[in-house]
Amino acid sequence: MIRHRMLTALLSLALPALVFAAPPRMQAIVQSGGNGADALKLQTIDTPRVAAGQVLIQVYAAGVNPVDWKRRLNASPPPTGAPPVIPGFDVAGIVDAVGPGVTTVKVGDPVFARGTGTYAEYAVADAGSVMRKPSRLTFQQAAGIPVAGVAGYRAADEARIRRGQRVAVIGAAGGAGSAAVVVAKDRGAKVIASGHSSQQAYLRALGVDEFVAYDKDDVAAKIGTVDAVLNMVDGQAGPALGYVKRGGYVASIAGGPGDDRCRAAGVTCVVIGPGYDGPPMRETLAALAALAEAGKYDVTVSRTFPLAQAAAAQELNRTSDTTGKIVLVVDAKAGTR
Numbered sequence: 197m198i199r200h201r202m203l204t205a206l207l208s209l210a211l212p213a214l215v216f217a218a219p220p221r222m223q224a225i226v227q228s229g230g231n232g233a234d235a236l237k238l239q240t241i242d243t244p245r246v247a248a249g250q251v252l253i254q255v256y257a258a259g260v261n262p263v264d265w266k267r268r269l270n271a272s273p274p275p276t277g278a279p280p281v282i283p284g285f286d287v288a289g290i291v292d293a294v295g296p297g298v299t300t301v302k303v304g305d306p307v308f309a310r311g312t313g314t315y316a317e318y319a320v321a322d323a324g325s326v327m328r329k330p331s332r333l334t335f336q337q338a339a340g341i342p343v344a345g346v347a348g349y350r351a352a353d354e355a356r357i358r359r360g361q362r363v364a365v366i367g368a369a370g371g372a373g374s375a376a377v378v379v380a381k382d383r384g385a386k387v388i389a390s391g392h393s394s395q396q397a398y399l400r401a402l403g404v405d406e407f408v409a410y411d412k413d414d415v416a417a418k419i420g421t422v423d424a425v426l427n428m429v430d431g432q433a434g435p436a437l438g439y440v441k442r443g444g445y446v447a448s449i450a451g452g453p454g455d456d457r458c459r460a461a462g463v464t465c466v467v468i469g470p471g472y473d474g475p476p477m478r479e480t481l482a483a484l485a486a487l488a489e490a491g492k493y494d495v496t497v498s499r500t501f502p503l504a505q506a507a508a509a510q511e512l513n514r515t516s517d518t519t520g521k522i523v524l525v526v527d528a529k530a531g532t533r
Contacts, residue, residue: 217303218243218252218292224316225506227281231269233507236315241280244313244320246295251326253307257339257530258314258503259286260522261371265510283506284314287321288329288339289527298323300478308338310346310477315506317526327481330488335530337495340521341488344371345495346480347468348428351447352379354466354474355424359384364419364439367428368404369395371495371521372449375484376426377402378493388419392517398496437461496520500530 222243288308306329311321368389393409408418425436427448437453442462449468458465487493498520501509
């Protein structure tokens, strides 16, 4: 009996028991009954639990991204008995529990992460995709980083930007575009930003050197020839190739011009999308967090919606020229630091 108790005590020290503060049930947005926005319904479902290497986050805020509504539009009906389909990848909140093997964060830490099913009161993320929240940012702002911020950072990184180069950012005012602008400027580039004319003041405040209004200007003429293009907009990777000099780069998060065209133009093209094998997620999140802590990277939250209005948030993201990020407020503390 004594040996059994000693063994139990030793095991409890080596493998701390999981302690969940989360309730067994939670509210979440579930997609069911079709692909329209009206398929997104607020429901009460089981709270997820973590496995080894995972983190359970109490969600304060969840970012809304084009990938969210694109997945909704293209989703097939789930098979009978399948788990609920909860949208969302961006999350910021407080660590509620950690699975075995997680040492990078602890219960109670304020974090942001690339998770799954984040349109909910609780969401799970792999520990490698979780980072402590920058103290300068609110949870709302931090929730706008993981998908868009990482995409913009990776595009700028893949373009091998050097000091003094001219770099064009297409779709510069969105979450990914604004991150790409910040990284390009931090690396010493002269940035030419393309956006809607209504976004000029925002982009000038962001520090761009030149602005091109796609709804008023001849974009090709105003951009001219640049060392690299960072493309954030569907359908613009092809035209972007025409702006880049031989030996330059096109880095796109929205498809590419095609390998043959890139080779003929003498341009290196990188597509940040399915199959992309870039730096680890945690490494990129850490780089963005460092820029935020240094006061170089700020996330503009242009609009917030309560969780129950996720459908309206997705539709606004789908149909408008978004400046900054649209964010779902899940907890009243989302606006705090």
